[in-house]
Amino acid sequence: MPSTILSAVRxxxxxxxxxxxxxxxxxxxxxxxxxxxxxxxxxxxxxxxLINKSVIKCKINMTITVAVAYASNPASLDNIEQLLMSVLAxxxxxxxxxxxxxxxxxxxxxxxxxxADIRVSTYYNQT
Numbered sequence: 001m002p003s004t005i006l007s008a009v010r011x012x013x014x015x016x017x018x019x020x021x022x023x024x025x026x027x028x029x030x031x032x033x034x035x036x037x038x039x040x041x042x043x044x045x046x047x048x049x050l051i052n053k054s055v056i057k058c059k060i061n062m063t064i065t066v067a068v069a070y071a072s073n074p075a076s077l078d079n080i081e082q083l084l085m086s087v088l089a090x091x092x093x094x095x096x097x098x099x100x101x102x103x104x105x106x107x108x109x110x111x112x113x114x115x116a117d118i119r120v121s122t123y124y125n126q127t
Contacts, residue, residue, distance in 0.1 A: 009060055009124055010039050013095065017064070020086035032108050034069045035083055042119060049123075056126045064091075064118040070105055076114040077103065084116060095122045 006026065014026035014037075023036040032038065042061040050057040066087055068079040080103050091097060101117040 003126070005060060005124060009122060010062065012092065013062070013064075013120075013122075014039050016090050016092045017087060020090055021066070021083065032067055032111065032113065034067050034111065034113055035079070036067045037083075037087060038065045038067070039063075040065065042121075058124055059121055060124050061119070061121045064120055065115055066118065067106075067108075067113040067115045070112045070114040080114050080116055084118070087118060091120065095120050 010026040014024050017037045017039070018024045021035045021037045023033050025032075025036070025038045028038065028040055029036075040063050042063045045061055047059040047061070048056070049059065064087060066080060066083045068076055068083060070076045084100060088097065088100075098119040098121065101119070103114050103116040106113050106115050
């Protein structure tokens with residue numbers, strides 16, 4: 001059985017990130033408990049290099065969303081900057097970081113969070 005994108009790409013990335021945040025998700029969770037790191041598809045999600053009967057080779061673009069509780073702007077900004085640097089330090093070999101988006105305040109359920117997105121990509125081959 002061929003590997004899946006979840007098992008070969010998103011889950012290994014989430015496992016590497018588990019050392020820097022208590023709550024790491026390789027999918028969109030129903031609720032987010034900060035501090036959290038969430039790995040989700042970006043847009044474009046898949047960019048194909050090769051498609052034939054035996055091989056599919058593509059570039060996979062993902063977003064690593066980091067989230068901290070938003071209570072005090074200076075403290076929350078410091079917390080998200082520390083979390084961002086920790087996440088960047090543990091991204092595994094084979095993943096490319098393209099950018100980090102500016103932090104924004106977001107309401108997720110009953111929680112107010114400060115979030116920032118890290119854009120990453122890697123390659124996946126399915127044979």
